Structure formats: structure tokens, C-alpha cells
Amino acid sequence: MTGAWMGMPAFPDAAREAVRDSQLRANLRNATGTIRAKRARVVAERPDWEQLRVAGERIKDQALRNLADHLVEFERNATAAGAHVHWARDAAEANKIVLELVRATGSSEVVKVKSMATQEIELNESLAEHGITAVETDLAELIVQLGHDKPSHILVPAIHRNRAEIREIFTREMPDVPAGLTDAPIELAGAARAHLRRKFLSARVGISGANFAVAETGTLVVLESEGNGRMCLTLPETLISVVGIEKVVPTFADLEVMMQLLPRSSTGERMNPYTSMWTGVAPGDGPQDVHIVLLDNGRTDALADEIGRQALRCIRCSACLNVCPVYERTGGHAYGSVYPGPIGAILTPQLRGVAADAVSASLPFASSLCGACYEVCPVRINIPQALVHLRGQVVDAKRGKPSAERLAMVGMGWVFGSPRRLRWAQKLAALGGRVLGRRGRIGRLPGPGAAWTDTRDLPVPGQSFRDWWADR
Amino acid sequence: MKVALFITCFNDTVFPETGKAVVRVLERLGHSVVFPAAQTCCGQMHFNTGYQREAVPLVRRFVEVFADAEAVVAPSASCVAMVREFYGRVAEVAGDRKLARAVTEVQPKVHEFTEFLVDVAGVTDVGAYFPHKVTYHPTCHGLRMLGLGDRPVRLLSAVRGLELIDLPHSTECCGFGGTFAVKNADVSVAMGQDKIAHVLGTGAEVLAAADNSCLMHLGGLLSRGRSGVRVMHLAEILAHEEVPA
Numbered sequence: 001m002t003g004a005w006m007g008m009p010a011f012p013d014a015a016r017e018a019v020r021d022s023q024l025r026a027n028l029r030n031a032t033g034t035i036r037a038k039r040a041r042v043v044a045e046r047p048d049w050e051q052l053r054v055a056g057e058r059i060k061d062q063a064l065r066n067l068a069d070h071l072v073e074f075e076r077n078a079t080a081a082g083a084h085v086h087w088a089r090d091a092a093e094a095n096k097i098v099l100e101l102v103r104a105t106g107s108s109e110v111v112k113v114k115s116m117a118t119q120e121i122e123l124n125e126s127l128a129e130h131g132i133t134a135v136e137t138d139l140a141e142l143i144v145q146l147g148h149d150k151p152s153h154i155l156v157p158a159i160h161r162n163r164a165e166i167r168e169i170f171t172r173e174m175p176d177v178p179a180g181l182t183d184a185p186i187e188l189a190g191a192a193r194a195h196l197r198r199k200f201l202s203a204r205v206g207i208s209g210a211n212f213a214v215a216e217t218g219t220l221v222v223l224e225s226e227g228n229g230r231m232c233l234t235l236p237e238t239l240i241s242v243v244g245i246e247k248v249v250p251t252f253a254d255l256e257v258m259m260q261l262l263p264r265s266s267t268g269e270r271m272n273p274y275t276s277m278w279t280g281v282a283p284g285d286g287p288q289d290v291h292i293v294l295l296d297n298g299r300t301d302a303l304a305d306e307i308g309r310q311a312l313r314c315i316r317c318s319a320c321l322n323v324c325p326v327y328e329r330t331g332g333h334a335y336g337s338v339y340p341g342p343i344g345a346i347l348t349p350q351l352r353g354v355a356a357d358a359v360s361a362s363l364p365f366a367s368s369l370c371g372a373c374y375e376v377c378p379v380r381i382n383i384p385q386a387l388v389h390l391r392g393q394v395v396d397a398k399r400g401k402p403s404a405e406r407l408a409m410v411g412m413g414w415v416f417g418s419p420r421r422l423r424w425a426q427k428l429a430a431l432g433g434r435v436l437g438r439r440g441r442i443g444r445l446p447g448p449g450a451a452w453t454d455t456r457d458l459p460v461p462g463q464s465f466r467d468w469w470a471d472r
Numbered sequence: 473m474k475v476a477l478f479i480t481c482f483n484d485t486v487f488p489e490t491g492k493a494v495v496r497v498l499e500r501l502g503h504s505v506v507f508p509a510a511q512t513c514c515g516q517m518h519f520n521t522g523y524q525r526e527a528v529p530l531v532r533r534f535v536e537v538f539a540d541a542e543a544v545v546a547p548s549a550s551c552v553a554m555v556r557e558f559y560g561r562v563a564e565v566a567g568d569r570k571l572a573r574a575v576t577e578v579q580p581k582v583h584e585f586t587e588f589l590v591d592v593a594g595v596t597d598v599g600a601y602f603p604h605k606v607t608y609h610p611t612c613h614g615l616r617m618l619g620l621g622d623r624p625v626r627l628l629s630a631v632r633g634l635e636l637i638d639l640p641h642s643t644e645c646c647g648f649g650g651t652f653a654v655k656n657a658d659v660s661v662a663m664g665q666d667k668i669a670h671v672l673g674t675g676a677e678v679l680a681a682a683d684n685s686c687l688m689h690l691g692g693l694l695s696r697g698r699s700g701v702r703v704m705h706l707a708e709i710l711a712h713e714e715v716p717a
Contacts, residue, residue: 011656012655012656012657012658012659015656015658015659016658019658019659019662025662325644325645325647325663326656326659326663329659329662329663329666330659364522365651365652365655365656366656366659367649367652368612368645368647368648368649368650368652368660368663369520369612369649369650369652370612370616370644370645370649371612371613371615371616371617372612372616372643372644372645374616375616388519388520388522388558391520391521391522392522392523392524392565393522394522395521395522395523395524396522405521409518409521409523409526410523410526412513412517412518413518413523413526413529413530415512416481416512416513416515416530416533417512417529417530417533418512419509419510419511419512422481422484422512422513425485426484426485429485441695443696448654451654451657452653452654452657452692454657455657455661455692455693455696456661456664456689456692456693456695456696457691457692457695457696458688458692459486459487459688459691461485461486462488463488464484464485464488465479465483465484465485465488465491465492465507466479466484466507466509468488468491468492469491469507469509470509
């Protein structure tokens, strides 16, 4: 994972800016609140929800445990059905493969199904460098693309925009925008529909990701809500799908569980509106030139980490984003990655390397560890556990480099190493409290303590419990 | 029952009144309370901030100090969650099988204060009197890691004179999050302010919780905002008795 997201500020700095944006906070509160309530309603309908979650977890774990075998099986079956399977070690390799495939068609425009994998490798930017225009056809992705913006949510990439802002973007950027467009949702959707329809009918190359890749049949599965995906998957002559290697499930029957978990968790629907499945080439029907690019890009490294690897179970439903109190206040851009929110905080550092850059190193700390994400995850990814584990890796990567934090932590460790030292430290704290306290409160601390007292008072420590107990 | 009190370093140093309240309630119920003076800290701050190796000696100390205890009671949901959820992992990090065994032996004996009262002592009415309007915030580790459920609310509901008011959006995190409160102070405070708005909306005089760490964060915001609402650990409410005229 590299490119346009690089050079972003680390999470605390980006978040500081985001929490000051009252429009953004209002947009996010409304949107996440609505999806959260919808999800809760449809999940509550299923008395077997917890069993489904366990089944989802086990299916993905089984797939990951024998990933190499399942991938080879997938390749064999997809190839037998007429698809061409390519293997990409990283973003650069994947982009190169796709570029060559598009060039071979002679086309200078491609239509795209919403896909996280292609966002991750920044395929659009890579194609643009070589004169090929990639048109996003998912409504929200189109809004992001036309707004020269970045996605801020896995499922609802334009969640940070309200309809007034969308009207503005369409009016400014859409060449065939209808005159007098208002911000009524039906008009905005209509404008996008007309604009996209022309693109679908002229496109010769479609590019997609996949939600699932079924090893035993060689089938790819895409779930979407608008029907734009169905257009991209069926109308062009050439179809290229970039698929993360962790998307594989062993058997077709595994989809039974996944197709129940995903829609309820992501959009709060009982059943997904448009589900497309294809197995290689169907002669005379749909794309006749079908390619699948299997993408590693850091996934094998994540798989090697016994606690971190659970992040690869993720089915990109976004339920964790929608319940996350941190995400709700910062939005997705603060996470400096196409994968925002709690899952992004454990996935991004693993795909890039925890010590790769300041953003990655800050992400495991971008959580209060409240555990709301783990509670809703349909494949039971213990995100707080993985966050704490990755924090350990960040700290270990910096061992040997002195810092105020390390000094404080080692110092506290020394103090807690003996009750006698703790007692002395408590007396020192009480003394400091008498110096700094006013009317039973400390309103101002020097140095790093100001991060607390800038906005919050502190109680003044007095006689410790252990001294009280000793005198009792 | 003989109860060994794990007061937690934070309560020991900053909130001694909570510890005193726990002692009062347990003794009132007829339990004998000891405070093993060799205890210091459960290691949660170190572990959760990524200083996992530094947490190892603290975990070692905890399991040694409480090895012979019949029951350990702590007035902090998050410290108990640390013991229950992460001590096994610390032993793994240390690569110490003996420590891992000691951890599994001590874990079932460690109870959060409300768990002990409801599940072990089998009481919900502890004979308290507190004639005030109270709202209760279920802190995240108590809610999701320990699964305290309605235990705290049952205890508070049995307090004479107390009017318990539901806190809207109560299950949402207050934003404390340990070192998160300073590492990401802006987000932490944004979360805290939303929680405070819900608290003020209830009209309660007292905000209660089973974790002083969250209450220090919320209390700090309430105090800075001169709101007139005070924060109290639930144990301090349960310790209150009617003074005979």
C-alpha cells in the first residue's frame, strides 16, 4: 500500500482537524447512526446470529489456514472455465498486469465496479498516468471521484458528504449534468444514472474486485446495491478482477453463511440486492476475455502473525466503522488509508508494516479499546486484541530509541516494581498536588500533562489508600 | 468470607475514598477484608500501551500476591478485565509456563466489585441510603469484556432514596481509553463531551460508574465546565448509610 495516501499526517494530527469540522461530525453522526440502527434491527431478527458469526469465523479461518492450497485450487478451476489467472506480489505488479491487459484491448476508458483492492493499489491513478481513464460507477465512488476526493468509508465512500455538497460537485464536475439540478436525492441519482448509462454502453473493459472467490468452483462473487456492478460485469468484452488472496472461501456452500452475514452487517438488509457470480467465460454470454489478478500486497506478511492474521477474515462489511465512537468523530480520512476505522487500524499497519511510516505506527493507538467493533464483527475479529498486539510491535520497533513516553513507562514500571517505591511516588504525587492544586482540582499541568489539563481538571491526590489502611 | 482487596494503583493513589467505601460495604455485609500491602499495579497501562515486556513483572507480582487468597475483589472493571482477558497473553509473551499456570489459577478468584456482591455474596440490597438523582454509565470493559450486565443497576436500584435515571446512549464509550486520553486527546475529549451532554440531559446530580478512570475523564470535563454534576464510584454510593437522627 503506497502512493497518494502517503505524506498524510499521523492519526492524532489528522483527527484534531477532523473533530473541529462540525459539518463533518454532523454528516457522520447522522449516517452512521442510521446504518447502525438498521443493522441492529435485522441482526436482532436472527436468533442464530451468534452461531452464524462463529460459522463465518471458522470458514474464513479454515480458508486462511490452507490458503496456498485453496488458491491453487481456485486457479485450476477458474482456468478450466476459461479465465486467465495472474498473480501479483504487490501493488506495482498488479497495476502493471492490469495496464497491459487494458492496453491489449486498445481501449482508453474502463468502467469500474466499486472495489477496495483496486483502491488499495491505486489502480485509477496508475492507469491515468498511462492515459487510461477509469470511471467509477458506484454512485458514492462517482461522487468521490468527481470531487477529486478520497473515500472515507469502506461501504459508503462519500459518507462525509451531504446532498447539498453532492449537488455542488455534480454541477461543477459532471460534463452532462442536467440544467437546474437540485439536491433532491431522486434528482441526484437520476443525473448519475444518465451519466453512467452512457459510460456502460460504450465501455469495452470492465474492472472489478470480488467479495468472495470460491476455490472448489473457480467462481467470483460481487455483492452490490445499485446494479451498476451488474452492468460492468456483463456488458464489456473484457473483464478484469483484482482480488485479494484472502477473499477465497473453500466451498460454494460456504457462501450460504457469508451471504447471510454480509448484507445484515453492512447495509442492514436481509438479502443483498444485486449478487453477481461468474465462473470463467460463458460462451456467447457476457465478457469473453476474463482475467483475475490475485493480489498479495502484504497479506502473506499479515498471515504470518498469529494474532494479527485475524484481520484477513474481514469481509469489508463496515459494521465496525459504523459503531466506532472514534470513527464517528474523525471520519475516514484521518486514518490515512483506504481502510479506515477499527479494521483499518489493524489492517493498514499490517499491510504496510507497523514501522513503515508515521501513519501506520499511529493507527494501532487510534482506539479507546471500547470493544464495540468486536461485538458487531460478523467474522468475530477481536479488533481490540489485535490493536494491543500491534501496539506492542510499534513499541518494540522503537526499542533502543529514548523518548519521553518510554522514560515514563519504564519509570512507572520501576515504581510499580516495589510497594515501597510506590508509597514514595504517592507521597511525591500528593506533594505535587498541593503545589499545583486549586480548590481541590488541578487545572494545569506542565509538559505532556497539558494534553490532559488543557480540557480536563484532575483530582488532587491526598493520603493514599495504603497509608489509610496502615493507620487503620 | 475472607476477601483480599486489590485496590488498583490508580484508586490507591488518586481515589482512596473508593477503596474505603469497598471496605465499608464488605465489612457491613460480614466479610473480613485484608489488603495485601505487596500489591502495586495490574499492568494494564503498560500492556495496553504496547509495553508488554514491562507488564510481565507486574503480572508476576499480582499472581504471587494473590496466590493464596480465597477471593480477590477489585473496584475497577478494566483492571479485572486485564487480569481475565490478557494475563494469559502476558505469560505467553514472557514464554513462562509456570506463570501461565499461576495465571489460570488466580483468574477465577478475581472479581469485580459488583460481580462479587451479586454473584458471590448473593446480595443486591447492601443496606445503603443515598437520596439523590443518579445516572449510571456502564464502562466499556465492564460492559463488553466482563459482561457485568444489569448487576450495577440492580445494586443501585436497591439503594433507598436513590432515583436512578437512564442514561441515553449509555453503551457508547466515554473516550477515556487509558493513554488514548492523552495520545489522542482531541478525539477523547470530543467523545467525552458528547457523553457529558447525555449526562446533563438526564438532570442527574451524580454520575456513577464502576471505573474511576473513566470517571476521572468525565469528572474532569464536568468540573472544567462548572456543571454542578459530580462523579462517584458506585462503591461510594453503596457505602452511604442513613445517619440515625
